[in-house]
Amino acid sequence: MAPCSSTEKFELHVPPLEQLCEVLQNGLKENFADAQVSVVDCPDLTQDPFQFPVKGICGKPRITDVGGVPYLIPVARPDKVYNMNSVAKEVELPGAFILGAGATSSKAIGMNAELVPLVLTENEGQQVVNGSYYASINPADGKCLQEKYSDKYKDCDFGLLANLYACEGKPGKVIEVKAKRRIGQDSLVTSMRKTLEKRYSDKHLAMGGTFVIQKGEAKIHIMPREFPACPLHTNEDVDAWLKHFNVRAPLICQTVLVSRDPGLDLRVEHTHCFSHHGEGGHYYIDTTPDTVEYLGYFLPAEFIFRVDRPETTHRVGRE
Numbered sequence: 001m002a003p004c005s006s007t008e009k010f011e012l013h014v015p016p017l018e019q020l021c022e023v024l025q026n027g028l029k030e031n032f033a034d035a036q037v038s039v040v041d042c043p044d045l046t047q048d049p050f051q052f053p054v055k056g057i058c059g060k061p062r063i064t065d066v067g068g069v070p071y072l073i074p075v076a077r078p079d080k081v082y083n084m085n086s087v088a089k090e091v092e093l094p095g096a097f098i099l100g101a102g103a104t105s106s107k108a109i110g111m112n113a114e115l116v117p118l119v120l121t122e123n124e125g126q127q128v129v130n131g132s133y134y135a136s137i138n139p140a141d142g143k144c145l146q147e148k149y150s151d152k153y154k155d156c157d158f159g160l161l162a163n164l165y166a167c168e169g170k171p172g173k174v175i176e177v178k179a180k181r182r183i184g185q186d187s188l189v190t191s192m193r194k195t196l197e198k199r200y201s202d203k204h205l206a207m208g209g210t211f212v213i214q215k216g217e218a219k220i221h222i223m224p225r226e227f228p229a230c231p232l233h234t235n236e237d238v239d240a241w242l243k244h245f246n247v248r249a250p251l252i253c254q255t256v257l258v259s260r261d262p263g264l265d266l267r268v269e270h271t272h273c274f275s276h277h278g279e280g281g282h283y284y285i286d287t288t289p290d291t292v293e294y295l296g297y298f299l300p301a302e303f304i305f306r307v308d309r310p311e312t313t314h315r316v317g318r319e
């Protein structure tokens, strides 16, 4: 991993959880027929359907935006390789549990793919547990191929970009979001983000966590295994390069969202999902608003760390 002497740190606004619940519930009710937000004890995330390597998403929550889309387009930078253990140190939480959305290291996996990180990073007396998934396009049939990280990927490398939530992986109080029947145009994540942006208009908040699409289907994309043959310059170019799929519940989604960018050139929301039936990738929105049901657990982050921010940037391909 390249030296990250340039990592920027920004302190975020963290409202009381009870206040956040009220704000989110009111906001979500504009986008969902039924929305209930409350403070609960984090369920044991080592259990189904999560099967995470840790029990909870609590303890010193923070987020990081590593690399960025400018390292993928217009021209891919396969030399941009990062490591979850190093990232844990960059975010000042060695041994952190990390979840989120990113890209595989094409060097480690042998191809470009969507990465669903779920990693308990190394620390004194703590073994690495890499419970990540990655989703690629199956060359045999052009369909989605989701695979689980096996022991051979203990090195925990990833590539190009990632939006990550890091914490101590402890049990504790979290914000539970239940939402059913979408009546607005926004995804669950976008709806939460816009709600925070509107309510806390002079502040910067971020949240991370996991949610399950319990019923319905969702639109996702998966990047091809090979990097683009020609430079991609517009959102239309990017859309034509990506492969889009409709995948079915239950889907377990890892998300990071930021209410507003404090000038760090962030991707303000990014969500990757996995399933136990072989489908996974980059989540946009459910495609079954009348029947969709969401159940999620989130926490506000205390800090954001910007790691290896691209010098040359653009706004293409950040949806």
Ligand code: ZN
Residues within 6 Å of the ligand: 101, 102, 114, 270, 271, 272, 282
């Ligand atoms: Zn993605």
